Amino acid sequence: MKWKAFRAAFPHTLPIFAGFWFLGLAYGIYMHVAGFSFVYPMLMSLLIFGGSLEFVAVEMLLSPFAPVQVFIMTLLIQARHLFYGISMLDKYKGMGWKKGYLIFGMCDETFSINYTAEIPDGVDKGWFFFFVTLLNHFYWFSGATIGGLVGSLLKFDTTGISFVMTAMFVVIFLEQWLKGKHHAASWIGLLASVVCLVCFGADSFLIPTMAAILLTLLLCRRKLERTEKKS
Numbered sequence: 001m002k003w004k005a006f007r008a009a010f011p012h013t014l015p016i017f018a019g020f021w022f023l024g025l026a027y028g029i030y031m032h033v034a035g036f037s038f039v040y041p042m043l044m045s046l047l048i049f050g051g052s053l054e055f056v057a058v059e060m061l062l063s064p065f066a067p068v069q070v071f072i073m074t075l076l077i078q079a080r081h082l083f084y085g086i087s088m089l090d091k092y093k094g095m096g097w098k099k100g101y102l103i104f105g106m107c108d109e110t111f112s113i114n115y116t117a118e119i120p121d122g123v124d125k126g127w128f129f130f131f132v133t134l135l136n137h138f139y140w141f142s143g144a145t146i147g148g149l150v151g152s153l154l155k156f157d158t159t160g161i162s163f164v165m166t167a168m169f170v171v172i173f174l175e176q177w178l179k180g181k182h183h184a185a186s187w188i189g190l191l192a193s194v195v196c197l198v199c200f201g202a203d204s205f206l207i208p209t210m211a212a213i214l215l216t217l218l219l220c221r222r223k224l225e226r227t228e229k230k231s
Contacts, residue, residue, distance in 0.1 A: 028147020
């Protein structure tokens with residue numbers, strides 16, 4: 001039963017493997033360039049398992065100790081998982097001991113697969129969800145660990161590699177823009193970023209920006225949902 005579920009889950013995760021390994025390697029190298037041992041990306045990818053948050057965490061570790069700011073930043077960056085979790089309540093019901101790991105291992109890609117995948121007849125959905133989550137977790141963990149290890153072996157100039165985080169978010173934004181018919185949420189994000197950058201400066205605009213985006217989206221949620229349904 002487990003092997004059958006694994007074979008059903010594995011093909012769904014192959015596209016994730018390519019993306020996670022590339023980003024994981026970049027993240028591990030980025031951590032090394034920032035002065036951290038490979039142990040840091042290895043443990044952070046294993047225990048945090050939040051790609052965008054882990055990239056931001058590099059700067060947090062290098063900044064002065066500010067636990068409240070770190071807490072708020074973490075909450076805002078990962079706030080979307082609250083909505084993922086609500087959507088998966090019924091699907092993860094009755095999963096027993098697997099449920100804890102399924103909740104911990106939830107990420108954008110895993111949510112997308114587990115929420116939309118058509119599970120073949122005769123395959124236990126609990127084990128299917130489990131292996132999708134485990135495989136995606138392993139891809140990110142192994143990529144980040146290898147990146148941290150090989151970072152010390154690289155001889156070329158790694159100046160500017162920190163730009164990988166900016167590039168990642170730009171690509172995600174462009175992908176969402178091209179997929180969507182309506183761009184109201186994207187414009188909200190862009191305008192909030194510009195306004196907060198002008199008001200708070202480059203060193204302090206991130207948290208106000210994310211708070212403004214979250215609040216605006218919550219206030220405009222019903223209108224945005226109606227627009228999506230009409231399309």
